[in-house]
Amino acid sequence: MEYNFRETEKNWQKYWADKKTFRAENNSSKPKYYVLDMFPYPSGAGLHVGHPLGYIASDIYARYKRLKGFNVLHPMGYDSFGLPAEQYAIQTGQHPAITTDANIARYREQLDKIGFSFDWDREVRTSDPNYYRWTQWIFIQLFNSWYNSETNKTESIDKLIQKFSSKNTEHHINGNTKKWNELNEKEKADVLMDYRIAYLGEAYVNWCPALGTVLANDEVKDGVSERGGYPVERKLMKQWSMRITAYADRLLNDLEKIDWSDSIKEAQRNWIGKSEGASLEFKIQNSDDTIEVFTTRPDTVFGISFLTLAPEHELAEKITTSEKKQEVEAYIAKARNRSERERQAEVNTVSGVFTGTYAIHPFTGEEIPVWVGDYVLAGYGTGAVMAVPAHDERDFRFASFYHLPIKQVIIPTGEHDFSKTSWDEKEGTLINSSFLDGLNVKDAIKKCIAEIEKRNLGKGKINYRLRDAVFGRQRYWGEPIPVYYKNGIAHTLPENKLPLHLPAIDKFLPTEEGEPPLARSDKWFWNEETQSVDKTGFPIETTTMPGWAGSSWYYLRYMDAHNKKEFASADALNYWQNVDLYIGGSEHATGHLLYVRFWTKALKDLGYIQVEEPAKKLINQGMIQGVSEKIYWQGKTLNPKDTVSISYHIGGNRIYLKNNMTIVLPKNEACESIFISADAIDYLDSENLSLINVPINLTQNSELELNEYKNFRNDLTRPIFICKNSYWFEGAWYNFDGNQIQVPSKFLTKPEVEKMSKSKWNVVNPDEVIEKYGADCLRLYEMFLGPLEQSKPWNTNGIAGVSGFIRKLWKLYHSNDSFYVSDDAPTQAELKTLHKTIKKVQEDIEKFSFNTSVSSFMICVNELTDLKCNKRAILEPLAIILSPYAPHIAEELWKLCGHEPSIAHAEFPAYNESYLVEDAFEYPVSVNGKTRFKINLPLQISKDEIEQRVLAAEEMQKWTNGSAPKKVIVVPGRIVNVVI
């Protein structure tokens, strides 16, 4: 009886769903284990085989942990707000909720077929009002909080208000200094806005005109939007933002506490970009204004030859002299109008302009020219730098270009030519630097900061590259921000009136005035009297939250997904704590994974949760690439009269190729499009050939199905396919003399590893694989491909090996086509095979080495087949250890063995070391490190005896030639090495 995977898999999937086999309990005496996959965004394209890779790995781990006696939480849901659904809505007018639901249904269908052990009762969707109600609630908590840098904690804004009011603190309002108690309501609100974690602030943001919205830094790659690749500009805008910068130090330091991959940690460190240095104030000549700079090299302060301001710097225009005004303004305007991308492309082009103004060197009193240059970034530090061309590459370039002085203040540790480059190393001895002379760089930095502070010129300072995260999006399909504006002051909605539902609108486009889509709603006001959203009242915020809002806390909602009173109950939060194992792609390194850590810290400070970090361990699965199949093509239409190129031409009914080769066509007819097999490309000059992708399902082991390809390419008329020794033309095979032949040849394609994408015709869908080979086979093969964390190409060709393994496994439990296991006692050899496998598989799972355990299963089944093993005592434990990987067939075999389902409730068998003990070992014997022969020796004998028996061995004589060896190394149970 052949294994019917289609029926069996469907049955068990239904069983698991019906019996809720994988439901996690919030109250359990078992230890908890939380396995989480990164949220998928349900795109219209559905899943390809790369997507489930991480899900399969986490599912194996979750199932393994259950067998090991853990109460496992393994949920799944959807990050269902997002740009693509909205772009689609703009094109078609269909509400994004409809497309999103359809996409989710398709995802679910695909996921279900793979046999995951998700607890679907806990499914969440970020676009569900029951979910985003709590996203809005968290926003309100963050709005009502500030970061107390003294306690290093997020605290209630009320505490800050109390502090201001009790101390009657001074505040700067529009250039005036006022006491807190003298401020009016609006002024107080403005002051507080500078402290709130969720705040409305003016800042340069990434504006993407094509998408009509602002983007966070991590959503911009190479100056264009990550989604869609549209140009991005810098724009000064008032925006809702999240004060993630307050958490920079904690986000950085706590990386040491979590078991995440080095590459992710490193990416986060770079993104946070901590640098230590000093801020220093420069007085401006004949002015009350001062310029504050940030530098990591205060030691080079005596090497300053000019200051440079970013074009956006608030003083840039103000301090410019009247003679220079026109020039500077023109420069600033030009710099401002360039897109991020243009600016990045011109990284090596120097440009700047002198303001005509001088600053005073705080130590020497020298006059220092102040320049404006776009190599200085407005968003970093103070937007102004002290330029030390001798010791900073960028300043050097600028100074060289504009012939500004270059003052050396450090003696380099090696040879260095200051006329060519700067010496940027933090090494050397200070010169020409007054009180710093003679010090090395490190000491000079310390001493100089001390001096700066002593003289009150500035102070030691730490700066971060990390920017606050822009939180508002000028888009429709996101969580509405629960804020309304009363007399210009932002107020949050009452918590008990959440959720603030997305309003219905006529079009998913900005208004004619350029307001976000939500402004299209005529019912988007907060009526304080009726406490409801209404046609009149105070205007409600019209931007929506970004995609990362919902995903910044979803791991918490899974703990208590249906709670109507809280985002999750204290009990549930306390029981599940945080994620034990998180698996997902590395593309979220600086986006989601930083934001979720930030929200976790904020919620912890506010006392809502117990944990400081969302996930203890994180694994990034590698990307699965596609294997494209390409064919060589010479696409020009060729008539019998054409003489096309030097390497070949068609004349009469012949095609002339390189090296005097001739192909005779069957009739005196035109052919169009010459295709040439990958093993025959040297028949043509390469410049005549181009590679085109062919659908991979029309190939088998890099051989193209010619008839099918021709049908697929109905645009082709009379193509000729040239193979090594024959050709295919109009459905028949011919030799090069033009005689029809019966034996077909292989037309080979050229495989190439590329990203999986529709346009490359190389997408493999899990559904197709499952239809043909089954879900267990897909799961095993995905794991078998290679280490989880490595990127690797998917090639369906290899799946036959895994498919054969499943058949072989099934046969072990069958005799004469019917199920049969014997109750006889197993042999030593059988026990050894089983226990060796249990040990290996357990060790492999625990170190997430899933590919090697699949190999072990294959070895195990091969050995048991050779042993003709049909013992229950062997085959039952085998089914259990295999069940995390291939759950369907394992359940079926478990049932056939006479057990009550489900195998998920079984216990992972313990391996018994005593079965693995050997009494003899075949020693490899090396002579001078090279293996020469093998000798079988008992393991009990002593090192001396091993040495004697090896030296006495017949094969040894050839090498020793009778003389005594210099040295003999014996590693018992491993190796013997004889040094001659």
Place this chain on the structure above:
RNA sequence: GCGCAUGUGGCGUAAUUGGUAGCCGCACCAGACUUAGGAUCUGGCGGGGAAACCCGUGGGGGUUCGAGUCCCUCCAUGCGCACCA
């Protein structure tokens, strides 16, 4: 430019963590069976050589009785960040 990975047969990979390089598969080759098939089974399969042997884990050097594994150096590929003061 900086950072992080990764380099092993035709391909995906493995190697008890310093101890027999190539396990397990794919592909390929040969054979068996046969209602010719993209099924199953058996055997072979890093390169060179008739063989003895020699060469071989990106290149070069080193440590060691012994290196895919450790150290130095160079090269290549992939990813991330990038005028961050």
